[in-house]
Amino acid sequence: MTIYLNVPFAQKDHAKTLGARWDPQARKWYIPEELHAQSANFSLWLTDSPPQAANQATIPSYQQSVQASSTPSDFFAAATQQPEPVLENAYPAQLEAKGKSLAALLQQVQQVLWQQFPGAQWVVAEVSNLSERRGHLYLELSETDENGRTIANAKGMIWQKQAIYIQQKFLQETQMPLAAGQKLLMLCEIKFHAQFGLSLEIQEIDSRFSLGELAQKVRQIRARLQQEGLYARNQQVPLADDFFNIAVIAPPNAAGLGDFQADAMLLQELNLCRFHYFYSSFQGAKVESEFLAAFTAVREQHLHDPFDALVIIRGGGATLDLQQLNQYSLAQQIATLSLPVLTGIGHERDNTILDEVAHSRFDTPSKVIHFIWQQILTQASTAQQNWQNIRQTSESILYGHEKQIENLWRSVEQSSQRQIHHWRQATVLPYQQLQQQAMHRLEQDKQMLTWLQQQIMQLSTQRLSEVKQDLIVLDKQITQHSLASLRMQQQQIKDWMALILNAGPNVQIARGFAVVANQKGATVTSKAQAVCENSLTLTFKDGSLLVHVATTDNEENYESR
Incomplete structure (x- = not known):
């Protein structure tokens, strides 16, 4: 049975802290089933408060003793009292007297946690992992010390009916979706199950804390940079x-x-x-x-x-x-x-x-x-303005300089005209004197040139006559020497011709010599050549003689015909 609450909007945070949950379909807050025993905590918003006796009747005797305790030590002392058997005939009698079952122990722990933390608690933790299954969000929460070592771990979940609302609200307020690595301030109900252990059921997330954590990180970086x-x-x-x-x-x-x-x-x-x-x-x-x-x-x-x-x-x-x-x-x-x-x-x-x-x-x-x-x-624009200023200034300076140059030019022109007139007057007499001197000098130079020309003509004529006489003598000498040389060369040629004619074979034959030739007509000049021939021709002054060559062991014999 669901117990709904009439919670005004201004009191929703108080009800949420006690453990009330929001039903988005009914659009009402309600008491979770596990907190029905503590419905008295929600009596402010109950239309009909349930009787306490009925609630007490549903709580085991050891749970009633836990509820009657007022301090954590009393809670755990009551929780350690011998409970009534949870599972009948689950264990032998001799074991029951010695100890309790694990299920019973964990159930006592669950009851103690319910009594110690009857409502939701605000918890700060970092999301080390985030996953989604069938619309439910499952978180792995952790806490680390200054050295980065993990000092606490817990499982967290956001049921489907709350997940959409929490995600949309967080995204709207922070402009960032829920993700691993974020440090969150969460309103959690502590859940303990004998099979699944401790977990945190997240009902709300305060996005202002996340933004504050990020601002703290920026402050630390800023301080380090300043240092x-x-x-x-x-x-x-x-x-x-x-x-x-x-x-x-x-x-x-x-x-x-x-x-x-x-x-x-x-x-x-x-x-x-x-x-x-x-x-x-x-x-x-x-x-x-x-x-x-x-x-x-x-x-x-x-x-x-x-x-x-x-x-x-x-x-x-x-x-x-x-x-x-x-x-x-x-x-x-x-x-x-x-x-x-x-x-x-x-x-x-x-x-x-x-x-x-x-x-x-x-x-x-x-x-x-x-x-x-x-x-x-x-x-x-500054460059353009500077250019305009430079242009205007330069034009002004240029105009001033042009005026100065124009005045100077006029002054120079007037002064130069005066100087020219002065020096023109001053140079007339010297000019006339120079002109007369130049004319006189030119006349002298002209007379000198005429005399030099005459001297050159006389000397050249005399020299030409001498050279002509020398050439005549040389011509005669060359002619005489040439004729003598020619006659001498003619005589030498005659002598050489006579010598050549006297050295011919006919001349030698006439002198008593004979010419030896082979059958081919080639002259034989040695014994070695003669031995190689079968016959030889001997030419004398009065005729030729054919001879045959015969060889013996000691010497060659010649037979004539």
Whole structure:
């Protein structure tokens, strides 16, 4: 039987603390079945309070003794009293006298817990694991000490009828769904089952505590950065007067990134500013590692292609999603960066530690690119104004110099005319004198040239006559020498011809010599050649003789015909 309660809205938290539950279908609070025995605690909201005797009748004698106790020690003392048998004939009689069954012991523990914690309790724990089965949520709760060691574990559950309500409320208030890794303040009923052990049945979650825990984490990071002297370091980095090369860290395919790039592209197409994009997750387990990798890439590229600023943008999202950016390692990277960092993470009222340590913080990515536009436009306007000032000043100075030059030119022109007139007058007489001297000198030079010409003609004529006589003598000598040489050469030729004619074979034959030839007509000049022939021809002055060659052991014999 379900016992419903008439709980005013202002008293719902009090009823929830005592253990009352909400029935979303009936839209009423009710007393859980396990708390029917303590219905007197809810008498304020009962329409008809049940009689105490009826309730007491349903409680075993050892439970009544526990209820009568007023302190925890009394509760556990009463719980250790010998209870009435829970399961008849479950154990032999001799064992009953020695001890109690495990079921009985655990049932006593259950009764003690009900008495000690009759209603729901607010519990702080961290969700180490969260799973869903058939609409029910099952949580693994834990608590760790300062060294990160686990000092307590418990199971928790949220039944289906409460799960949807609690999840929607938590999401609406924190903009983040329930997930593992969160530290929660939960209103829990302590449940103990002989088979399944201790568990916590969660009735409510206070989202304000979760937000407070995250704020405490930010305070700790801020204090550490301030202690290390890093908190305001990036704000002391001078901001460039103009932007030409900017690094951007953003999540890929983010809506805010698209808005940012739309305006940045115009600057890039106009060759006013270049943008280099480095991508990182802003949610999930890889936020820290991908962010650190992006910072490393920015630092490396900055060495050979210096940036004027680093922009970090996100563009929308849940408020608690920002908490994943509240990491000391990320803030430390920004604080130690030699570039001014501009953040536009996408919230007007909520800050992250990255916004605090950055040089400048903007609400949205659009405001960041608007600031860059304004900075470039301001510098362009300033440059244009400076150009106008320079132009006007230079034109004024140039006009003044032109006037001075014009006055100086007039002065120089007048002075030069006076000087010319003066020197013209002063140079007339010297000019006339120089002219007369030049004419006289020219006349003298002309006479000298005439005399020199005559001397040259006389000397050249005399020299030519002498050379002519010399040539005549040389001609005669050459002719005589040539004739003598010719006669001598003719005589030598005759002598050589006579010699040649006297050296011929006919001449030698006439002198008594003979010419020996073989059958082919070739002259034989040695015995060795003659031995090789069968016959030889001997030519004498008066005729030829054919001879045959005969050989013996000692010498060759010749036979003539």
